[in-house]
Amino acid sequence: MNMALGSRGGWWPALCVGTAVTIVAVYLLLVASNWIYLGWHDTLYFFSKSRMWERFWLTVWTSTVSTSFSLLIGIPSGYALSRFRFPCHHLVASVIDLPIVVSPAVVGAFLFGVTTRFPFDWISEYYGVYIGRNVYGVLLVQFTVTAAFCARLMKASFDMIPTRFESVSRSLGASPMRTFFKVVLPMAKNGIIASMIVVWARAAAEWEGLMLFVGATEGKTDIMPFAIYLDWNGGMMGWVTSMSIVCILMAVSAITAMRMIGGRSNVW
């Protein structure tokens, strides 16, 4: 719809556009003022440190792995929630919403409680490892927090697809599995890719659960947001600011890349 802003009643579109521009300006100002605070010399200094890029890759690979696991769980369960009516399906739907609603700190505390009890304490004792105090703990927290989220988004994606196509495919003799892979999945492609970004970003931003469940080990479990918190505690404003800037750049490039691959969908 192309409405001239000057025409009669044009104040409403103008107001909406103005709001959008203002909020974007506020965000840009936040980034810019932090970058100015850091200064050019320090930007080069911190960006050339290996510590920065170790944290960066740690964040990227942990969230990629946990996102792929979340997708493995999320796609089938999202499909189930969207299409099938099975006993207690309302209950299942509300339980799946839980990790989205409660704070990740709760998830961290629960994971901590579970993994220190039977039978995990035996496993821990037998193999001489501490469960969850290493990078696998990070993956577990990220997965637990995002899996439900992922299922929810997938349900939304599948809900957008009319069931007619499936009925046609089934009536032509395709099995339910074949229908899913050949008809539903390709149609849901954009939704899946868009949800993947959200899930990935959620995993990369996770730290409350980590704080309770994992604790920080330098270079092993301190993904970006956690490292930012640690350095804030250590008074290292240079690191805090430069890592925040890297986080923002990371987010922007991930979103842009996914947009270019996936095009538009109902989430974006």
Add this chain to the structure above:
Amino acid sequence: MKKINTMVVFLVIFSFFLVAQTYGTEKSLLFHAGLGQRMALNEIKEVFEKRYPDTKVNFSYKGSGYFIADITRSEQGDLFMPGEEFYLLQAVERGFLTDYNPKTDVPAYFVTVIITPKGNPKNIKAIEDFAKPGIRVGLGNPKSCAIGIWHEKTFKKAGIWEKVKANATLSAKCIPELGNATQHKAIDGTIVWATTAVLYLRDVDIIPIEYRYRGIIRLPVGVLKFARYREEAQKLMDFILSEEGRGIFQKHAYAVNPGIPIGKEGFCLDGTTDKFMEYLVNAAKAVKDESFPVTKETVGDLAEEVLRQRKTERAGD
């Protein structure tokens, strides 16, 4: 569609590959340590792992308040070094630490100092100045951080607690909050540990406290009852308590001299730490002024810290 399929397959294989990485034969110690000790302990870890290559040290850095819950529930961990003796005593009380010896097991101490924003705009020279009207004071919340307890103790001893409380504009939940507030000129002054103050040399001025009001806080370390590698944990603890280990703490502005005379309340009885305070004040000058000489005579063991902070405009590594 093909693209997604290949992508998913690739991701799954990639993740199994990562999960399949097995643990080596090395022994890895789990060390519960307070966030504040991070810089010094990381250095200790480096030296220790070089000396004993088959032992790895894994820190679980958290705020000191988190630890008791963690240890109670998990009964895991080899060593424990919280940011205050209080937390360690809690562990002793619950039987997690059986052989704590308060006389020998304290490798380092915090010392209290005044910090103000760069240039000391309100001209704070002694703790009495915090009672003057119009000074924005940052205080710690005694319920959530140890520095808050020391604020109360110190100002009460000076008889100005009520006035200082009236001046307070910030109730901090943790000590870095006080440092950050001073750095960004949100408060005119506060009292913090020397180890915190030393992180902000470029942006704050350091004013030593007269020794009668100068607090010395004990930082003990202990091997936990359920340590998996007791022998290795003991080795690391001995290393922390050795001359060399203490030397590393000293480089990060901890007091390490076990002979500092301390009164019952925890305040200095004489000027033994005066020299250390002088080093700290000089270090703050040296970071701001490139021409200030950085030698053993001017800044003592803080030289490394000064040179580190000179490298960047904003504090970092």
